[in-house]
Amino acid sequence: QGQTRCLVRFAGLVVPTLAIRRPPMASEIGAAPEHDTSVAAALARLREHPGFPPRSENAEPNIALWDRLARSAERALTRGSGPGLVVQLCAGDGWLGAVLAEVLPQDLASGVALVDEGHFNSSKASLPQQSSSPRTQIPLSTVAADLSKVRGVEAVLRHIHLVVQSEVACIAFVAERLDAVAALRAIQLFAAFPCAALIVAEGGAVPAGVAEHAKKQAIYEAGGFATYSFAAREVHPAVKGKRNPVEDTLRWRYHVRNAARSVASGTACAVVGGMVSRCGDEDEEPACADTEEPTDMMLEVDVFCSAQLSAGSKERRSIQPVILFAMDQLEQIRTRVMGYLARYGMLASDGQSGCTDVEQHVLQNGHRVIVVPSDAQRFVDGGYAAQHYLQATPDVHDACFELALSDCGTRIAHIAFGAYQHVGQPLPFQVPERQFHLVQVDRLVVLPGHRGVGAKEVLLRCAGAFHDLGYAVRVKTGKPEVHAVLARCSLLAFEGHGSGFKTAATSQAIVMYDPANAANKEAFHTLTAVHSKRRDKEGWTHWYMGTPILHPRTGRAFAFVGGRERFAEVL
Numbered sequence: 001q002g003q004t005r006c007l008v009r010f011a012g013l014v015v016p017t018l019a020i021r022r023p024p025m026a027s028e029i030g031a032a033p034e035h036d037t038s039v040a041a042a043l044a045r046l047r048e049h050p051g052f053p054p055r056s057e058n059a060e061p062n063i064a065l066w067d068r069l070a071r072s073a074e075r076a077l078t079r080g081s082g083p084g085l086v087v088q089l090c091a092g093d094g095w096l097g098a099v100l101a102e103v104l105p106q107d108l109a110s111g112v113a114l115v116d117e118g119h120f121n122s123s124k125a126s127l128p129q130q131s132s133s134p135r136t137q138i139p140l141s142t143v144a145a146d147l148s149k150v151r152g153v154e155a156v157l158r159h160i161h162l163v164v165q166s167e168v169a170c171i172a173f174v175a176e177r178l179d180a181v182a183a184l185r186a187i188q189l190f191a192a193f194p195c196a197a198l199i200v201a202e203g204g205a206v207p208a209g210v211a212e213h214a215k216k217q218a219i220y221e222a223g224g225f226a227t228y229s230f231a232a233r234e235v236h237p238a239v240k241g242k243r244n245p246v247e248d249t250l251r252w253r254y255h256v257r258n259a260a261r262s263v264a265s266g267t268a269c270a271v272v273g274g275m276v277s278r279c280g281d282e283d284e285e286p287a288c289a290d291t292e293e294p295t296d297m298m299l300e301v302d303v304f305c306s307a308q309l310s311a312g313s314k315e316r317r318s319i320q321p322v323i324l325f326a327m328d329q330l331e332q333i334r335t336r337v338m339g340y341l342a343r344y345g346m347l348a349s350d351g352q353s354g355c356t357d358v359e360q361h362v363l364q365n366g367h368r369v370i371v372v373p374s375d376a377q378r379f380v381d382g383g384y385a386a387q388h389y390l391q392a393t394p395d396v397h398d399a400c401f402e403l404a405l406s407d408c409g410t411r412i413a414h415i416a417f418g419a420y421q422h423v424g425q426p427l428p429f430q431v432p433e434r435q436f437h438l439v440q441v442d443r444l445v446v447l448p449g450h451r452g453v454g455a456k457e458v459l460l461r462c463a464g465a466f467h468d469l470g471y472a473v474r475v476k477t478g479k480p481e482v483h484a485v486l487a488r489c490s491l492l493a494f495e496g497h498g499s500g501f502k503t504a505a506t507s508q509a510i511v512m513y514d515p516a517n518a519a520n521k522e523a524f525h526t527l528t529a530v531h532s533k534r535r536d537k538e539g540w541t542h543w544y545m546g547t548p549i550l551h552p553r554t555g556r557a558f559a560f561v562g563g564r565e566r567f568a569e570v571l
Contacts, residue, residue: 037103038067038103039061039063039066039067039070039099039103040063042099042102042103043061043063043095043099045102046095046098046099046102061095061096061099065176065201066096066099068201069096069100069174069176069199069201070099070100070103070104072174072197072199073086073100073104073172073174073197073199074104074105074108076170076172076197076199077104077108077109077170077172078108078170079170079195079197080166080168080169080170080195081166081168081169081195082110082165082166082168082169083107083108083109083110083169084108084109084110084164084169084170084171084172084195085109085110085111085112085113085160085163085164085169085170085171085172086100086101086104086109086111086112086113086172086174087112087113087115087156087160087171087172087173087174087189088100088112088113088114088115088174088175089115089147089173089174089175089178089182089186089189090115090116090147090175090176090177090178090179090182091114091115091116091142092116092118094114094116094140094142096174096176097112097113097114097140097174098112098140100112100174101138101139101140102138104138106137106138109138110138110139110163110164110169111138111139111140111141111163112138112139112140112141113141113142113143113156113159113160113163114140114141114142114143115142115143115145115147115156116142116143116144116145117144117145117146117147117152141159141163143155143156143159147181147182147185147186148180148181148182148185150319150321152185153185153188153189153319154319156189157189157192160193167194168194168195169195170195170196170197171193171195171196171197172196172197172199173186173189173190173196173197173198173199174199174200175199175200175201176200176201176202177200177201177202177203177204178200178204178256179204179205180204180205180206180207180208181207181322181323182204183200183204183256184220184221184222184256184259184322185222185322186198186200187222187256187259187260187263188222188319188320188322190260190263190264191222191263198260198264203249203252203253203256203257204252204253204256205249205252206235206236206245206248206249206252207220207252207323210232210235210236210248210252211236213232213236213323214231214232214233214235214236214237214238216232216325216326217231217232217233217325217326217435218231218232218323218324218325219231219232219323219324219329219433219434219435220232220235220255220322220323220324221320221321221322221324222259222263222322227262227263228255228258228259228262228263229433229434230255230259230432230433231432231433231434233432234251234255234432234433235248235251235252235255236248320332326435327397329419329434329435329436330395330397330419330436331397333397333399333419333436333439333469333471334397334398334399336469337399337417337462337465337466337469338373338399340465340468340469341371341462341465342373345357345358345359346358346359346371346462346465347371347372347373347401347462348370348371348372348373348404358370358371359371360406361454361458363450363453363454363455363458364452364453364454365450365453367405367406367450367453368405368406368407369403369404369405369406369412369455369458370403370404370406371401371402371403371404371458371459371462372401372402372403372404372411373400373401373402374400374401374402374414375396375400376393376394376395376396376398376400376416377393378400378402378411378414379393379394379400379414379416379443379445380393382402382411382414383447384414384443384445384447387445387447387448388443388445389478389479390443394416394418394442394443395416395418395442397418397419398416398417398418398442398443399416399417399418399462400414400415400416400417401414401415401459401462402414402415403446403455403458403459412446412447412449412450412455413444413445413446413447413450413455413456413458413459414443414444414445414459415441415443415444415445415456415459415460415462416441416442416443416444417439417440417441417442417462417463417466417473418439418440418442419436419438419439419471420436420437420438420439420440421435421436421437421438422437422438427472427567428551428558428567428568428569429470429472429549429550429551429552429556429558429567431470431551431552431553434470434552436471437471437472438471438472438473438474439463439466439471439472439473439474440473440474440475440476441460441463441473441474441475441476444456444459444460444475456489457489457490457491460475460489460491460492460544460546461491461546463544463546463547464544464546464547467544467546467547467548467549467550468547468550469550469552470549470550470551470552471549472543472544472549472560472567473543473544474495474541474542474543474544475492475541475542475543475544476540476541476542477540478539478540480540482540483540483542486540486542487542489542491544491545491546492542492543492544492545493542493543493545493560493562494540494541494542495541495542495543495560495562495566496541543560545559545560548570549567556569557569557570557571558570
């Protein structure tokens with residue numbers, strides 16, 4: 001009695017593990033009538049208690065559904081170390097949270113938090129005025145938070161850290177229904193804790209602006225250690241004829257469920273293991289995310305906490321937006337690459353020279369250098385523009401780096417990577433949730449006195465971070481002497497001269513409007529990868545070959561091979 005079978009998802013596989021023994025749930029113990037722990041009995045007791053307002057007849061709960069939620073929450077709390085916390089998201093009148101406090105064992109739950117934006121106006125919120133459960137005395141608390149906003153997520157996090165003292169206690173997020181952005185924010189909350197459970201009874205509605213989001217090529221994203229992105233046009237694709245809104249809802253729920261499972265798997269890889277199961281079907285293997293059809297079933301996602309996980313070992317990350325438009329996507333690419341290089345010791349995280357934990361490179365003249373983060377304005381302020389045939393400042397969203405001498409901190413080289421759309425034949429590593437698929441070296445300058453000693457090769461190796469994230473990197477130039485230098489670089493492969501074909505497909509590009517450069521034609525040409533005049537000038541194209549390009553979803557490796565095929569999978 002009390003054994004459950006766990007299904008561990010790792011690298012897309014579902015593997016049954018050894019059965020683990022858990023304490024029997026309260027619903028499995030023959031409780032005395034005066035201490036009935038069923039949901040129906042708890043509702044009856046709360047209705048008779050003067051501290052709880054009456055519910056309307058139209059608000060009668062689904063007893064069977066609430067009982068499943070209670071059993072799932074109790075099962076999740078047993079996996080933590082010490083009493084955990086139940087957080088009811090989008091609590092509404094708060095009666096579900098009050099019932100959970102009434103039926104859960106006192107040694108498992110330190111409290112129940114009711115989160116809802118209606119708590120901002122207590123006169124309109126029909127909330128329980130009782131501060132604790134009449135039977136178990138488990139404290140009830142309210143959190144005024146709109147989950148669709150960043151500050152709402154921050155308020156919930158502050159409350160949890162205030163109430164829960166143990167870092168390894170389980171946080172059970174429970175909701176009857178999560179609509180639109182609130183579902184993605186709930187996944188962010190779930191990913192913020194080393195031991196957590198996300199239990200949602202019913203799938204929610206799509207965001208109200210999904211049609212506009214699809215038109216602007218926005219993407220939805222939620223994640224912690226692992227991120228899951230999907231394009232708005234995957235939820236709301238362009239169709240001919242009459243649209244069926246039910247299909248959009250099913251597609252939305254499908255991606256939200258996969259996002260929660262993906263985050264659980266990613267967090268589990270950093271902790272111990274992840275279990276994905278449907279409530280009531282613990283021995284059933286969950287369907288693979290790539291083949292599962294959109295359904296409206298109860299979702300239960302748990303993350304087990306490692307005993308070796310210290311209180312301060314989990315990286316605290318800022319709360320990211322869950323709807324990303326073009327500018328947000330460009331900024332996301334820049335910040336991800338910066339973080340990737342810093343995390344692996346390839347970039348000075350504080351932007352200062354002399355760091356001992358940063359990889360140092362030895363140039364051919366014997367000087368030691370390190371790569372430091374930079375910005376677009378440094379291209380002008382650092383004197384690099386005077387040495388380049390394009391003197392306009394790179395785009396503000398470009399990922400910029402400089403090479404600095406380790407001993408004195410003198411900057412000697414600058415590189416700027418900009419993300420671009422790909423038009424024409426789809427690339428083999430292209431995914432629908434991305435608007436930008438290519439990265440181009442917009443600027444690469446080595447100051448006089450430091451050329452010909454391997455400085456540009458050190459900066460070009462930063463392109464490996466883009467390849468690992470699924471972006472191909474190219475270098476284009478219109479100067480024959482620059483092309484001759486690039487052709488001698490072992491990290492680059494020459495594609496050809498004038499490789500941009502003048503077709504209708506390749507004459508389109510997204511250009512970010514910059515008021516400061518509205519009248520600057522040179523800046524416009526710089527930001528337009530397929531502009532006709534720039535295409536004629538920049539006829540020599542080279543692709544970075546230092547590392548393979550990893551597919552964002554499957555992890556398959558690709559490389560530039562030339563010819564009409566251009567990119568092919570490598571083993």
